[in-house]
Amino acid sequence: MATTTLEPQASEYRRSWVLDWLTTVDHKKIGILYIVNSFLFFFAAGILALVVRSELAVPGLQLVDQDTFNQAFTMHGTIMLFLFIIPVLSGFANYIVPLQLGAPDMAFPRINALSFWLLPLGGGLILSGYLFGGAAAEGWTGYTPLTNRAEGVGTDLWIIGLLLVGTASILGAVNFITTVFKMRAPGMTLFRMPIFVWTVLVTAVLILLATPVLAAGLIALFIDRNYGGSFFDPSVGGNPILWQHIFWFFGHPEVYIVILPAMGVVSEVLPVFSRKPLFGYKAFVFATIAIGLLSFSVWAHHMFTTGAVFLPFFSFMTALIAIPTGIKMFNWLGTLWRGKLMLKTPMLFALGFISMFLIGGISGVMLASPPIDFHVQDTYFVVAHLHYVFFGGSVFGVFAATYYWFPKMFGRKLNEPLGKVHFWMHFIGFNLAFFPMHQLGLSGMPRRISDYSGNPEWTILNLISTVGAFLIAASIIPFLINVVATFINGEPAGDDPWEGNTLEWATSSPPPPYNFDRLPPIHSERPLFFLTHGHGHAAARPADLEEEPSDDVEHRGGAV
Amino acid sequence: MRSTLRVGLPIILIGLLASGCMLPPEPRTEAGEDVFNLYLLVLGLALIVFIGVEGFLLYAVFRYRRKPGDDVLPEQLHGNNTVELIWTLIPTVIVFVLFVFSMITLGAVEASEEAEATTIEVDGFQWQWTFRYENGASETGSLGSPPTLAVPVGEPVRLILTSLDVNHAIFVPDFLLKRDVIDFGEAREPNELTFTVTEEGTYAGQCAEFCGTAHADMTFEVQAMPRAEFDAYLEALAAGETPPPTGDCETTIQLAAVESLRFDSDAISVPAGEAFCIELTNNDTVPHDVGIADIDFNGEDVPAGESITYQIPAMETGEYTFICTLHPQAMVGTLTVGE
Numbered sequence: 001m002a003t004t005t006l007e008p009q010a011s012e013y014r015r016s017w018v019l020d021w022l023t024t025v026d027h028k029k030i031g032i033l034y035i036v037n038s039f040l041f042f043f044a045a046g047i048l049a050l051v052v053r054s055e056l057a058v059p060g061l062q063l064v065d066q067d068t069f070n071q072a073f074t075m076h077g078t079i080m081l082f083l084f085i086i087p088v089l090s091g092f093a094n095y096i097v098p099l100q101l102g103a104p105d106m107a108f109p110r111i112n113a114l115s116f117w118l119l120p121l122g123g124g125l126i127l128s129g130y131l132f133g134g135a136a137a138e139g140w141t142g143y144t145p146l147t148n149r150a151e152g153v154g155t156d157l158w159i160i161g162l163l164l165v166g167t168a169s170i171l172g173a174v175n176f177i178t179t180v181f182k183m184r185a186p187g188m189t190l191f192r193m194p195i196f197v198w199t200v201l202v203t204a205v206l207i208l209l210a211t212p213v214l215a216a217g218l219i220a221l222f223i224d225r226n227y228g229g230s231f232f233d234p235s236v237g238g239n240p241i242l243w244q245h246i247f248w249f250f251g252h253p254e255v256y257i258v259i260l261p262a263m264g265v266v267s268e269v270l271p272v273f274s275r276k277p278l279f280g281y282k283a284f285v286f287a288t289i290a291i292g293l294l295s296f297s298v299w300a301h302h303m304f305t306t307g308a309v310f311l312p313f314f315s316f317m318t319a320l321i322a323i324p325t326g327i328k329m330f331n332w333l334g335t336l337w338r339g340k341l342m343l344k345t346p347m348l349f350a351l352g353f354i355s356m357f358l359i360g361g362i363s364g365v366m367l368a369s370p371p372i373d374f375h376v377q378d379t380y381f382v383v384a385h386l387h388y389v390f391f392g393g394s395v396f397g398v399f400a401a402t403y404y405w406f407p408k409m410f411g412r413k414l415n416e417p418l419g420k421v422h423f424w425m426h427f428i429g430f431n432l433a434f435f436p437m438h439q440l441g442l443s444g445m446p447r448r449i450s451d452y453s454g455n456p457e458w459t460i461l462n463l464i465s466t467v468g469a470f471l472i473a474a475s476i477i478p479f480l481i482n483v484v485a486t487f488i489n490g491e492p493a494g495d496d497p498w499e500g501n502t503l504e505w506a507t508s509s510p511p512p513p514y515n516f517d518r519l520p521p522i523h524s525e526r527p528l529f530f531l532t533h534g535h536g537h538a539a540a541r542p543a544d545l546e547e548e549p550s551d552d553v554e555h556r557g558g559a560v
Numbered sequence: 561m562r563s564t565l566r567v568g569l570p571i572i573l574i575g576l577l578a579s580g581c582m583l584p585p586e587p588r589t590e591a592g593e594d595v596f597n598l599y600l601l602v603l604g605l606a607l608i609v610f611i612g613v614e615g616f617l618l619y620a621v622f623r624y625r626r627k628p629g630d631d632v633l634p635e636q637l638h639g640n641n642t643v644e645l646i647w648t649l650i651p652t653v654i655v656f657v658l659f660v661f662s663m664i665t666l667g668a669v670e671a672s673e674e675a676e677a678t679t680i681e682v683d684g685f686q687w688q689w690t691f692r693y694e695n696g697a698s699e700t701g702s703l704g705s706p707p708t709l710a711v712p713v714g715e716p717v718r719l720i721l722t723s724l725d726v727n728h729a730i731f732v733p734d735f736l737l738k739r740d741v742i743d744f745g746e747a748r749e750p751n752e753l754t755f756t757v758t759e760e761g762t763y764a765g766q767c768a769e770f771c772g773t774a775h776a777d778m779t780f781e782v783q784a785m786p787r788a789e790f791d792a793y794l795e796a797l798a799a800g801e802t803p804p805p806t807g808d809c810e811t812t813i814q815l816a817a818v819e820s821l822r823f824d825s826d827a828i829s830v831p832a833g834e835a836f837c838i839e840l841t842n843n844d845t846v847p848h849d850v851g852i853a854d855i856d857f858n859g860e861d862v863p864a865g866e867s868i869t870y871q872i873p874a875m876e877t878g879e880y881t882f883i884c885t886l887h888p889q890a891m892v893g894t895l896t897v898g899e
Contacts, residue, residue, distance in 0.1 A: 234747070280644050307739060308742075327648055329613060339634050365606075365654075369602060371665040376584075378731070454766075454779055533633060
């Protein structure tokens with residue numbers, strides 16, 4: 001009998017730690033790169049916010065001149081949105097979506113790496129304006145013809161940087177859509193996918209449809225500025241309103257691009273820490289899809305005061321969005337009802353999300369009314385509204401995700417007391433910083449002004465807001481200490497520290513490069529819960545359990 | 561946990577209270593009154609939703625806490641069609657109510673735009689305004705000396721809004737109205753803003769659309785006055801005089817700054833015990849102003865070739881010194897108050 005000696009397979013290709021991270025195509029490492037990169041930009045944009053708030057603490061110009069101020073709020077908005085909130089949620093999606101689907105990686109690992117590496121490049125270009133005579137200073141919305149006529153290369157760098165970041169988004173969106181449709185584990189039907197995956201899927205579709213429109217607009221703007229184009233400048237026959245249409249046709253779906261995945265995070269965290277399933281899973285999925293569809297028909301509610309849009313249509317469509325959003329709100333409350341709540345840090349941030357996003361949602365419905373918008377448009381009321389959505393919503397979701405999935409990523413749990421200190425400083429600072437802005441806006445303080453000497457009565461609220469901003473900044477200190485301390489001496493997490501429901505908790509922490517040695521059977525949207533408890537409730541057994549009995553444990557090797 | 565709540569909640573509440581009562585200013589236009597009433601309705605709905613949801617959230621957090629060692633699973637409730645249908649209807653009803661009332665108010669605001677009105681052309685430019693009236697008179701502001709928009713009270717006023725460069729927006733918070741000031745080029749007619757001011761007075765206005773470096777300085781002042789006063793104001797403006805601001809002064813002293821850092825007069829006199837005006841015309845090539853140190857009066861700078869009228873409060877009998885605060889050594893004069 002001839003024997004064949006099996007040579008060991010090619011030994012692992014050794015490379016340095018640095019080279020490994022620079023060249024990785026593993027979705028988990030890329031996810032971590034996304035998150036770390038995003039937090040660095042978060043700190044940069046946060047410092048710019050402190051510059052803005054410090055200048056506005058009292059009337060008069062004390063700290064910076066007008067141009068520096070204008071650059072600061074422009075860069076703050078641009079960086080926060082395009083280089084923090086969008087990518088950090090992409091980062092979590094990168095790490096978690098393949099795990100939740102039971103997949104070994106994203107569909108296109110190399111494109112995944114490309115879409116990450118475009119981010120620091122694009123972000124670096126946007127910020128590099130500071131090195132070349134001043135960054136862009138036309139606001140993150142870059143309204144034309146102001147942006148056409150802005151002097152200096154900073155604005156061109158802003159355009160090019162945004163194009164790169166947009167390209168990264170589009171590539172990532174293609175990757176997510178393909179992954180969701182093609183990489184699901186056996187048994188993982190669309191309606192058994194975790195809500196987070198659903199929200200990422202809808203977000204990816206929004207990105208794919210909306211971001212190319214922004215890219216086209218940016219290219220047209222670049223042509224206007226550098227090659228004698230006349231798209232947006234009325235003095236050479238262009239239409240200044242066209243830019244607003246293009247920007248907001250992207251910009252409003254963009255709001256949902258940054259809020260939907262955060263809603264997904266909350267919808268993962270609430271059931272786990274209430275020990276109940278999400279109330280109304282399918283209603284939640286349809287509401288998410290409805291929000292995505294509606295988001296393309298509301299853009300001109302940013303333009304009510306231009307006198308150039310049909311108010312009733314856009315007002316009506318905007319108000320309609322409140323319905324699926326309201327359904328979600330009730331679904332979350334229904335999940336808490338008669339649950340057994342554990343107020344760990346991820347849960348605190350998720351509850352913070354609900355309570356704060358509610359305020360942003362309410363002020364959003366108020367803004368949908370054109371007569372009210374005539375008064376508060378372009379005032380601090382809008383600044384308050386968008387921060388309750390982006391910060392009270394998305395950023396609270398980001399921190400919920402951070403505390404929730406950190407143990408999976410690094411095998412150690414973040415410290416609870418420090419997490420709670422972080423949450424409360426964050427929550428109080430946030431409300432001090434942004435709630436007074438509602439009243440400032442109602443009183444008539446326009447946004448984007450560097451000085452309000454003519455209205456000294458606005459001082460006290462501005463001062464409170466500035467104190468709040470510094471409290472938010474201070475809340476990052478316990479967070480950073482927590483991260484460092486946990487790396488040094490954190491409590492080991494084990495595979496499933498929270499008694500989770502979804503597949504990412506079915507593998508080791510951190511997971512091996514190929515993600516799963518074995519997968520549990522998937523009979524519901526909570527495969528892990530099912531494994532321990534069955535359905536937990538006989539009456540709630542879905543019929544499909546009987547249809548697919550004893551789907552054996554799946555074995556999946558490294559290379560699939 | 562409980563103790564952080566005990567500390568945290570009061571801090572939040574104080575912050576919320578300090579933010580005021582969440583109301584816009586008392587409206588001074590007819591359309592603004594409609595907007596204000598709509599706002600009250602919407603704020604009421606908002607408060608109901610806010611208190612309902614936040615209240616339930618707090619209740620759930622305290623009522624449904626997992627006790628240590630409690631490993632019994634709660635009922636695994638996946639949904640309830642009846643309940644879900646009801647809570648789909650709740651936001652639907654709310655947004656339809658909001659939409660209907662918004663449209664009613666919008667109709668009222670827009671109906672007023674059809675009225676016969678006094679027309680004032682408004683040019684926005686980086687970073688000031690020009691107001692042109694029907695009789696050809698106009699006033700243009702400059703950085704540091706914003707212009708006055710005079711309007712008659714109790715009758716419709718229509719502003720024709722044109723931008724000479726980038727987008728601006730005209731905003732008077734007390735009117736609860738604003739409209740973008742855009743150069744539409746050939747694309748469409750300029751925007752208009754029609755309103756009826758209901759009360760005499762002076763109202764602050766400001767550009768509300770970010771327009772570049774000195775956006776924050778693009779302010780103006782609205783003076784709403786009775787028709788007769790408005791006509792007189794326009795006549796004076798057309799005659800090239802700087803019109804006296806309302807509450808006008810009995811005595812106006814003409815003073816000019818002339819070349820080589822001099823005032824054209826080094827002795828002026830005014831009656832005692834009543835407010836007066838000094839109109840400074842700057843015929844020099846550098847900016848000048850007027851200051852009276854004894855009463856801490858320091859007038860705004862007047863650029864070369866322009867003029868300004870300072871209002872000065874009543875002073876007691878006596879001899880005072882007036883200066884150009886930019887050239888206090890060279891430009892000095894005596895101000896005699898009373899006999």
